[in-house]
Amino acid sequence: MSLSDTSRLLRDAGLPKWALLLALSTALVVFLEHFALPASLLIGPMVAAIALALTVGKGKLRVPFWPLQFGQVLVGLMMARTITADILGTMAKDAPLFLLFIFSVIAIATGLGWLLTRWQVLPGTTAVWGSSPGGASAMVIMSEAYGADGRLVAFMQYLRVVFVAVGASVISRLWVAADGAEPLPLVLFPEIDWPAFAATMAFAAFCAYGVWRMRLQGGTIIVPLFLGALLQGMGLLKIELPMWLLAIAYALVGWSIGLRFTRSILKHVARALPRVSACIVLLMALCGCMAAALHVFAGIDPLTAYLATSPGGADSVAIIAASSDVDVPFVMAMQTGRFLVILMIGPMLARFIARRSGLAENPA
Numbered sequence: 001m002s003l004s005d006t007s008r009l010l011r012d013a014g015l016p017k018w019a020l021l022l023a024l025s026t027a028l029v030v031f032l033e034h035f036a037l038p039a040s041l042l043i044g045p046m047v048a049a050i051a052l053a054l055t056v057g058k059g060k061l062r063v064p065f066w067p068l069q070f071g072q073v074l075v076g077l078m079m080a081r082t083i084t085a086d087i088l089g090t091m092a093k094d095a096p097l098f099l100l101f102i103f104s105v106i107a108i109a110t111g112l113g114w115l116l117t118r119w120q121v122l123p124g125t126t127a128v129w130g131s132s133p134g135g136a137s138a139m140v141i142m143s144e145a146y147g148a149d150g151r152l153v154a155f156m157q158y159l160r161v162v163f164v165a166v167g168a169s170v171i172s173r174l175w176v177a178a179d180g181a182e183p184l185p186l187v188l189f190p191e192i193d194w195p196a197f198a199a200t201m202a203f204a205a206f207c208a209y210g211v212w213r214m215r216l217q218g219g220t221i222i223v224p225l226f227l228g229a230l231l232q233g234m235g236l237l238k239i240e241l242p243m244w245l246l247a248i249a250y251a252l253v254g255w256s257i258g259l260r261f262t263r264s265i266l267k268h269v270a271r272a273l274p275r276v277s278a279c280i281v282l283l284m285a286l287c288g289c290m291a292a293a294l295h296v297f298a299g300i301d302p303l304t305a306y307l308a309t310s311p312g313g314a315d316s317v318a319i320i321a322a323s324s325d326v327d328v329p330f331v332m333a334m335q336t337g338r339f340l341v342i343l344m345i346g347p348m349l350a351r352f353i354a355r356r357s358g359l360a361e362n363p364a
Contacts, residue, residue, distance in 0.1 A: 017052065017061055024048040025251055042137060042250040043158055049258025054266070063256040066208070071252035072220035073208045075137050077200065078246055079221075080228030081239040083336055088233070090333040097298055101290060102338045105309055106345075108286045109133040112279045114353050121272050122152050125350040130156025131279070132346055133287075133311035134339040137253060138221045139346070145219075146347050154257045155269050160280045164310050167284055168317055171306055188244045196240035203228070203237060222343060287311050301326070308334035 025045040032040035113131030129143035136157035144150040211219035231237035291305040304326040310317050
């Protein structure tokens with residue numbers, strides 16, 4: 001085969017565009033990490049993919065099925081890893097209190113999502129999924145399985161992640177009088193427990209194949225999350241996910257979302273931005289009122305209460321909580337509990353609101 005034939009095959013496979021996408025994604029992640037922006041490992045690739053899709057990509061690039069399936073399973077396992085015995089013990093100890101505030105925050109967020117749906121700010125049930133207060137990446141993945149537009153859900157979810165992270169950071173700094181703590185550095189290549197890593201990869205492959213074989217909607221998140229947490233709790237599995245592997249998983253999910261953006265979608269996002277932003281600010285304010293109630297009636301210190309009731313962005317809230325003088329298990333128990341409830345009732349809520357609003361759940 002001649003050099004020209006090889007070059008033509010590479011162009012036909014889109015390799016130059018993939019190389020450009022990888023380089024642009026890396027540059028954006030480094031830039032966002034410089035400013036300690038939460039979810040930079042996902043937002044950077046997603047923005048890079050949007051830029052490529054609107055310019056040289058022309059809608060022809062798509063993330064292959066199996067790498068994307070495997071990446072989504074890794075995201076589910078990452079979430080399963082956070083469900084520890086300490087968090088479960090804290091939730092069991094104060095179960096009525098947790099359930100009351102978890103369902104209150106979900107009710108507020110769902111109400112705002114219903115209003116956005118009624119006003120038809122975004123099509124179908126996209127606003128309901130976008131307003132779900134927890135697990136941004138999981139909501140994006142699951143929303144597509146249930147017919148919402150993952151591109152617009154991602155826009156709402158990650159805009160809220162940024163709003164919540166900035167708000168929580170400001171409140172934390174003001175409350176603790178700026179003690180000088182900084183977010184934890186990103187360590188891409190930590191030491192690895194190789195036997196645990198091999199077991200985790202085998203389990204992830206089993207989950208990916210099983211979900212595909214059984215055709216479970218949203219199963220790439222739910223199955224590894226619940227099975228992984230169960231096996232971890234029983235001491236049968238140590239979930240070993242080095243950051244470089246999670247970076248690949250986040251990039252695959254971000255690319256799959258961003259590569260499907262079009263100019264018409266971007267125009268729709270721009271039109272919806274003011275009302276979506278107003279709803280996010282209102283949601284944060286109402287959750288702040290819930291935090292005040294938690295402080296007054298349950299005696300929880302104000303900063304712990306505020307971080308515990310923050311609507312989503314659990315990863316960024318965890319980093320802020322770890323660098324502040326708060327009850328970290330309480331904060332993470334509230335965040336994790338709300339995420340688990342959302343996973344269980346989110347699809348049901350979306351379908352209920354779709355029926356009441358007279359809107360079908362059609363994919364974009």
